[in-house]
Amino acid sequence: MRGQAYTLEGVLAAIVVVTATVYGLSAVDTGPFQTGTQQRIAALETRASDTLSLAAETGALHNATACYSVGTPTLNGNQTGSSTEFEMMLNRTFDRQGNQYNLYLSYWNSDSSARQTALVSQETGENVADRPADAAVATETVTLTDDMPARIGDCSGTGPPLSAVDGYFAPDAEPDSVVYNVVEVRLVVW
């Protein structure tokens, strides 16, 4: 009986030592030690920040920000049938590759309860909180001035200037200056 106990414990000790050695030797490599999940998140983060940069560069992000909530039904995270350029970018880059995303537009409002709106990808519906903690995030800022026209239609037609239009989601943060508001667009992808 005692002999079997010794054997068992001896074998287990050997397993522990061998496992430690194998694990240690495999952990040493000259590349950064990222697990598969971390690599996936890093790739998504690159993609999200590339998409936002490209959208800001071509003006699509500006158009989309200036047209959200101003009477156009196309910019609502709905991925089918939209012809807004920014929506199409998000569709090709994320929806069609099986990724979901939430889009947060943060702006300044002296009333602290209303400083952010959120758009969600069609797949997850309205549940804004339903995203994993390890999602990739990218941000970009858009500056709006009083005389910029609001975008209507599929966000390429121009409407009345922002200081005069009704129903725009962001208020005039600096009424005595040419600056209307600064909107931070945050894209969370997983």
Add this chain to the structure above:
Amino acid sequence: MVASERGQLLLIGGIAVAIVVFSTILFAHSLAVTDGITTTGSADTIERSADREASVERDLGVLAARTRGDDLDGFEERYENALRNYTRTHNRVVASSGGTYLNATLNESASLGTEVNQTTASRFNRPGGTGSNVHWDIARSVDRVVVFNLTVTRIPGVGREFIVKVEGDSGDTWKMVVTEPGNKEVAVTPPSGPTTTCSGSGDADVDLLAGTCDIGGTPGTFPSFTETLDAPYTVRIEKGNRARGTYRFAAIGNFPGTSYDSGDTAPYPVVPAVDTTYDTPSASYNRTVRVGVDDG
């Protein structure tokens, strides 16, 4: 303790040996290779800084385009005011998501550009310097022109003409000839193509950048030199003493000493320079950027 039992001693000894072996391997590895596991973290910070800077610089360009307006004189003040408001709103908005603290102010001495003008109607003669009084270069090697307005009030005498010539990179010439045979006539000849003429009676207001002329209420258009020639340009006035009027020219280029004395030209932010300071938890730095003024 049951130290007298060899079984448990063996097991605990085994665990101790395993821990020692594992940490020795990692320690020896980190001595041999300087690449740490945390380098991805700092690469991320640098990437995000580049993105943030590009975003802010784009916003600065949009603000510059929107505050430029027609009134050149108030531009610096308007732009500084806009920068203050932009900075304040930007910091408020990004603070909630742990963003950076930004401070942006206009740096007039680092801005590029010069302005010359003549505000009272008089002959289009060389303001200072040496050389010919009537044929003189407004500027050479001009890259960006922000305003070029001319108003010709009168051309005394008969059969006289006043010429503005712009020479492009390839040597081609764009010419504008103003005469007053009764009515005023502004004839624009591009390097290749027909001559366009505006005519009317009264003062001739010409915007050479936009390509518009307004003579006593009669409007007209012509191809501007920016559309038909490649930079760098040389802008020249010929027979300047034949006409009287005012002008204003602001650009980046060489305003030669043969045409101007010091004090005849004034600096003007054609390309404004902005001192930006970024403060984040991990990095704090400042840069002076030249803002590309485009319409966002």
Add this chain to the structure above:
Amino acid sequence: MDSKAQTPQDFAVGVSVLLVTVIGVLAFVQGSAVGVYESPDVQRNQPIADRAGTYLVENYSVAGTRNHVRYNTSGGINASLNADTDDLRDLKEKAGLIVATERRVNPRVNVTVVNASTLEAGARTPAVDDHGERLAWGPSTDGRTNVASTSRVVKLTNATGQCDPVCWLVVRVW
């Protein structure tokens, strides 16, 4: 207590030490052993792919813009990669990817551009430009597994509508 170890308390202590060790080893190994036996090739080649992708985007971007890649102009990505013989050796040198050591050979790099309609279908087949040229350079990856890949979202200049709204530049390394 007397020194005879076969008392119940000693037995309890001994068995509990044994059980804790068994459970601990199994729990520890279960998570990391799978990671350890994942192919190290993809992990090792991922930073190489990232670096090649960054070099291509930064070097061939139109000056002053981000992610607008020069395609058909002189010095653009099409001309440079077409002229790059010997499996994109020039690209590897410029991006600093010649890292052969005694234990490791140089990585093999493949660069492709995927257009917007292919992305809509969820595929990754290379685009074909107006002259019938396939936008793929480097050795082919057909039939390979364990390939590390990076995708950058770009827009090509002079690409006549293929990149509306976006194209992807995909770099594969193995």
